[in-house]
Amino acid sequence: MVTEFPTAHVDLGALSPAIALSSLDGRYRGVVAPLVDWFSEAAVNRARLFVEIEWLIWLTDQEVLDGAPVLSMAEKSYLRGLVGTFGADEITTLSETEAKTKHDVKAVEYLLKSALEVAPEVLGGAEGQALPKLKEMVHIFCTSEDINNLTYAILLKQGVGRVWLPAARALQTQITDLAQENAQVPMLAHTHGQPATPTTLGHELAVFAWRMNRQLKRVEAQEYLGKINGATGDFAAHTVAVPGADWSALSRGFVEDRLGLTWNPLTTQIESHDYQAELYATVTHFNRIAHNLATDIWTYISLRYFAQDLAAQGSTGSSTMPHKINPIRFENAEANLEISSGLFEVLEQTLVTTRMQRDLTDSTTQRNIGTAFGHSLLAIDNLRRGLAGLKVDAAVMAADLDDNWEVLGEAVQQTMRVAGIAGIPGMDNPYERLKELTRGHKVDGARMREFISGLGLPPEQTARLQALTPATYTGLAAELVDYLK
Numbered sequence: 001m002v003t004e005f006p007t008a009h010v011d012l013g014a015l016s017p018a019i020a021l022s023s024l025d026g027r028y029r030g031v032v033a034p035l036v037d038w039f040s041e042a043a044v045n046r047a048r049l050f051v052e053i054e055w056l057i058w059l060t061d062q063e064v065l066d067g068a069p070v071l072s073m074a075e076k077s078y079l080r081g082l083v084g085t086f087g088a089d090e091i092t093t094l095s096e097t098e099a100k101t102k103h104d105v106k107a108v109e110y111l112l113k114s115a116l117e118v119a120p121e122v123l124g125g126a127e128g129q130a131l132p133k134l135k136e137m138v139h140i141f142c143t144s145e146d147i148n149n150l151t152y153a154i155l156l157k158q159g160v161g162r163v164w165l166p167a168a169r170a171l172q173t174q175i176t177d178l179a180q181e182n183a184q185v186p187m188l189a190h191t192h193g194q195p196a197t198p199t200t201l202g203h204e205l206a207v208f209a210w211r212m213n214r215q216l217k218r219v220e221a222q223e224y225l226g227k228i229n230g231a232t233g234d235f236a237a238h239t240v241a242v243p244g245a246d247w248s249a250l251s252r253g254f255v256e257d258r259l260g261l262t263w264n265p266l267t268t269q270i271e272s273h274d275y276q277a278e279l280y281a282t283v284t285h286f287n288r289i290a291h292n293l294a295t296d297i298w299t300y301i302s303l304r305y306f307a308q309d310l311a312a313q314g315s316t317g318s319s320t321m322p323h324k325i326n327p328i329r330f331e332n333a334e335a336n337l338e339i340s341s342g343l344f345e346v347l348e349q350t351l352v353t354t355r356m357q358r359d360l361t362d363s364t365t366q367r368n369i370g371t372a373f374g375h376s377l378l379a380i381d382n383l384r385r386g387l388a389g390l391k392v393d394a395a396v397m398a399a400d401l402d403d404n405w406e407v408l409g410e411a412v413q414q415t416m417r418v419a420g421i422a423g424i425p426g427m428d429n430p431y432e433r434l435k436e437l438t439r440g441h442k443v444d445g446a447r448m449r450e451f452i453s454g455l456g457l458p459p460e461q462t463a464r465l466q467a468l469t470p471a472t473y474t475g476l477a478a479e480l481v482d483y484l485k
Contacts, residue, residue, distance in 0.1 A: 024374040031381045032374040038159030039370025045094055046086040047151040048108045051259075053079045055228070056112075056137055058254045064245050068137060069130035078123055078131070082115050105144040112138050141238050145358070146228045149271035152366055153224040153261050156279065164373050165219055167380045168286060172212040174387055175293070176484050179205035182392055183481040186471040187305065188400045188407070195404040198470050201305070201392060203477035206484050208293045213484075215286040222282070225275045226261040228254060232357050233267040269358040273351035280344040280372070287344070287376055290383060291337040294330040297386070301327045304396045309389040329386025333379040340375035343368060401470035405448045406438035408465075411473055412452060415461055426456040445469070 012019050020026035037043055057079065060071050071079075090111065097107040116138070119131035139147070183202030188195055228251050229235050235247040248265065255263040264271055300306050308325045350365045413430040420427030437443065437451055452465045 022371070024371060024378070028374075028378050031378050034163045035159060035370050035374055035377060038155050038163065039373060041367070042091050043155060044151060045091070045104065045108055046083060047154050048105060048147050049086060049090075049112060050083045050154070051147050051150045052108060052112050052139060052142075053083065054258055055142065055254065056134060058250075058258055059137060059140070060134070062250060062253075064242060064250065065137065065140075069133060071130060072127060074123060074127045075119070075131055078119055078128065079115075082112070103144075105139075105147055108147075109139045141230060141241075142228065143231045143269055145270050146230070148363070150226045150228065150255070150259060150261065152276075152369070153226045153271075154259065156276070156369070157224040157261070159370075159373065160219065160222070160279070164283075164377055165216065167377055167384075168212070168219075169216055171290070171380050171384050172209055172216060174384055175205055175209040175212070178387065179203070179209055179481050179484060183478040185392060185394050185397065186401060186474050187397045188404055188470065195407055197407055197410055197475075198401060198473050200474050200477040200481075201397070202481045203474075204296070206481045208289060208296075209484055211289045212286060215282055215289065218282045219279065219286070222279050223262045223275050225264040225271055226255045226259060227251070227264045227267045227271045229267060230269075232269050268354065268356070270354055270362060272354075273362060277348035277352050280348040283373075283376065284341045284344045284348075287337045287341045287379070290379060291334055291341075294333045294337070294379075294383060294386075297390070298327050298330045298334075301330075301390075303400070304393060305400075307391040307393050309391060327386070329382045329389070333382040333386065336375040336379035336382070340372050340379065343372035343375070347372060398471060402445075403442075404470055405445050406441065406443040407470055408448055408468055408473055409434040409438040409443075411468060412448075412455075412465055415457065415465060416455065419457055419461060424456070424458065 020029070024032050057071060057076055059065060060068055063070065094104075094107045094111060097110050098104055101107050101110070113135045116131045116135050119128035122128065179202045181202070182205065183200060185201040186198055187201045187204065189197055189199045189204075227233065229247075230237055235251070238245070238247045252263040252265070255261050262275075297306070301308065308327065347365055347369065351362050354362065413434045416427045416430035416433075420430070437447075443451075449466050452462060455462070457465070
């Protein structure tokens with residue numbers, strides 16, 4: 001008989017304080033909290049307020065509108081201070097206002113207008129008297145997307161630069177350090193899951209560090225584009241209302257000189273979001289490399305090349321098998337990197353398309369930017385903690401190498417080819433001869449040396465091959481790690 005879940009139960013969605021629906025805001029809040037300052041709804045509204053204020057100040061500084069007052073330093077400081085003190089009260093006010101306006105940018109506009117009205121009282125004396133007169137200049141010549149596109153560009157530049165990029169760079173540096181520390185530690189390689197030409201642990205880690213570094217350089221060089229050009233991107237209302245102004249120059253100056261972004265001169269009502277797609281593609285590429293690292297480390301743990309430090313991993317292991325320390329940090333990273341990459345791929349595919357001059361699909365989509373970065377940041381944190389809890393077991397790797405002497409077959413074959421080209425007789429069919437010796441057979445050191453001694457190679461080449469072991473057959477692996485410097 002099936003026991004149904006009770007229909008009479010506490011509605012967890014109605015509890016106060018509210019219970020998080022997303023794991024990022026619940027279980028993993030401590031890791032991703034730094035992103036809240038840049039990608040939350042409140043952060044978006046604070047940045048909107050910043051853009052509205054700076055546009056207002058910019059227009060007065062440029063003396064674009066006849067009759068508009070020139071603001072004093074105290075009045076500018078008052079306006080800019082609204083961004084610095086933006087907090088719980090403003091968040092509540094905006095929520096209440098938006099419930100009436102049904103428009104988020106309009107709510108920010110009203111918040112700023114209210115602050116202008118009370119400015120004389122707050123500043124006292126002669127200061128602030130000009131600010132109430134600027135109410136009709138708030139949001140002038142702007143569509144909501146003029147504010148929003150600049151808002152997201154600012155938040156992405158700051159959030160990526162201050163939070164995600166330092167974390168990703170720290171992971172890349174940690175891998176670089178591990179690579180350099182283990183540059184000389186020989187390790188059996190596996191191609192197609194089979195024993196292959198040996199390498200070093202440091203070399204294999206260096207490959208990941210090198211790959212990550214290329215993507216992080218792309219993120220560091222990323223442009224963040226912005227526009228402020230009206231309802232369909234052609235300054236139509238601007239040139240009618242104030243025909244004497246150089247609106248292209250004013251727009252470019254505001255975007256580049258005041259906000260520190262890259263001006264996009266050709267847009268519809270929306271900034272085209274191509275730079276966002278480029279950024280998300282690069283972060284996704286980084287995620288995929290990190291995912292590859294996670295799966296390889298997981299495999300090396302299963303081969304016992306790494307031992308795990310229980311305390312460092314923060315794991316109690318299996319719930320039923322007390323001998324186990326599960327590689328949960330790398331499994332958690334895998335899952336979060338997949339979620340993050342999936343979200344970023346949706347963002348980059350959706351944001352580059354709009355119906356004719358404007359639709360609102362981008363507005364909804366961009367609300368998930370923080371979630372995508374959150375899962376990536378969580379994965380990075382797990383990878384860093386997981387790597388910090390690993391101990392290299394060189395003895396296990398050495399034993400594995402010693403159990404696979406057949407991997408020297410490649411070195412013997414190539415030496416025979418070189419000797420044959422040089423005219424040494426008896427070097428015919430080296431590949432087939434090594435295949436007969438090694439394919440499907442276990443070969444120990446004694447058998448390999450016996451085979452080498454009977455090849456008829458010149459003494460110098462014979463001695464070089466006789467001295468070779470799987471542990472020393474690593475080529476330039478250790479030296480190549482130096483390219484990370």
